[in-house]
């Protein structure tokens with residue numbers, strides 16, 4: 260193997276410097292900034308692969324981190340109140356894959372089912388529905404982003420005799436609004452829908468929503484059949500990943516033994532990342548529930564501060580109750596690019612996560628004050 264040329268070395272140095280600078284201006288996307296997984300660098304020397312079922316204990320391929328992956332699943336199953344001895348899951352490459360897995364499982368359990376999701380759902384839902392060829396009803400959202408329960412009921416009544424597959428958002432992508440699975444189940448009961456499946460897309464909020472007051476209704480004890488949480492969002496990971504938890508008795512109905520793998524094929528992809536389970540495990544061991552709770556409180560305080568500061572500029576900014584996302588009228592392209600803000604229609608948003616500092620917010624507020632879109 261030859262060494263990198265000086266030009267190649269320069270190229271990667273420049274890229275690293277660019278990322279370092281951009282990291283200090285990353286306000287619009289929901290990823291945590293302050294993590295250090297350098298103790299895990301040593302694993303980059305092995306061709307590891309988590310193909311197969313992490314809970315299948317035999318198998319002839321041993322270059323995996325399944326034992327660590329199982330601990331990650333146990334942690335999240337416990338956090339999300341999955342029934343003891345009746346949960347299963349794996350580390351996905353993100354919440355889009357987790358949504359696909361849940362819809363795939365629901366399709367196999369309830370062929371002919373209709374998927375209900377709100378117009379504020381993440382774009383992966385509609386794409387995954389298309390991939391799986393499912394029937395669906397898109398439900399209206401309320402202005403603050405939560406599903407419109409009245410419209411949900413009307414849509415359910417159109418297909419009362421078919422199984423219902425419901426996607427609840429525990430933090431919509433743009434407004435961080437949370438759907439409530441209690442009224443959703445009340446409506447299903449009232450409409451006499453016997454067969455249904457509830458998947459909670461908790462990509463951003465799933466890791467901390469249990470610590471909010473009031474606690475959103477979305478966990479297994481409250482009626483969820485599956486939940487996805489992103490690993491690279493609030494928890495923090497340099498490699499995108501997610502944790503999907505489902506009910507074991509459901510998943511067992513779709514597992515297949517594959518000879519060449521000498522394991523069960525019950526994940527979406529064959530080869531799977533073996534480093535991301537280690538990263539999430541490391542976060543659990545070093546930050547843990549207490550740390551997540553603490554980080555949440557700090558973020559909530561900074562979110563309240565940010566909203567007030569923007570309001571003081573005479574700009575109408577708002578956030579949903581207990582949300583870390585602040586929404587305000589759309590800023591100029593220059594400001595959007597400088598601070599990597601996300602925009603949707605007439606609005607921009609920024610999201611407070613671990614690693615966002617008061618200094619960053621103050622610096623952004625100064626820029627916002629001078630932003631051409633807001634000049635009188």
Ligand SMILES: Cc1ncc(COP(=O)(O)O)c(C=O)c1O
Pocket residue numbers: 352353354355356380381383428430431432460461462463489499500501
């Ligand atoms: C609500 C929601 N679901 C799913 C996703 C997709 O997650 P990922 O990027 O991990 O695939 C996102 C991403 O922002 C999201 O906000």
